[in-house]
Amino acid sequence: MAQQPMYLPSNTPSYLPSPGFKGESNIPAQEPQDVIFGEEPICVRCPHCNLAVETRIEPETGKATWLSCIGCFICGLIPCSWMPFCMKCTRDVKHTCPRCGHDLGFYRRC
Secondary structure, eight states: OOOOOOOOOOTTTSSSOOOOOOOOOOOOOOOOOGOOOOOOOOOEEOTTTEEEOOEEEEEOHHHHHHHHHHHHHHHHHHGGGTTGOGGGGGSSSEEEEEOOOOEEEEOOOO
16 A cells, blocks of 8 residues: 655644754854853853853852952951942853753953
8 A cells, every 4th residue: 555645734834843953042142162251141052951042140259359348448448348249340240051050151350
């Protein structure tokens, strides 16, 4: 008996996704090793979950924060020495994947 051709129902798209398709978005993404991380979220391809994502950023205490704190203390601005820990401009930035939570990169102020 001859095999009949297979027809797709009219409400089905005319293409079928490849077997490894995971619903990736159309965001132009770069590999994390090719990216320079900055203060703002960027679009990258996460090497852990292999999806194109916009990074989630989290400020972290770094060298610039501590140097600013010590500088305030030395200049006699002791009551203000806590301020660098609250200021975005003195803190480092950690970029993470919003999907899987892995660290993708860091922006260090110094």
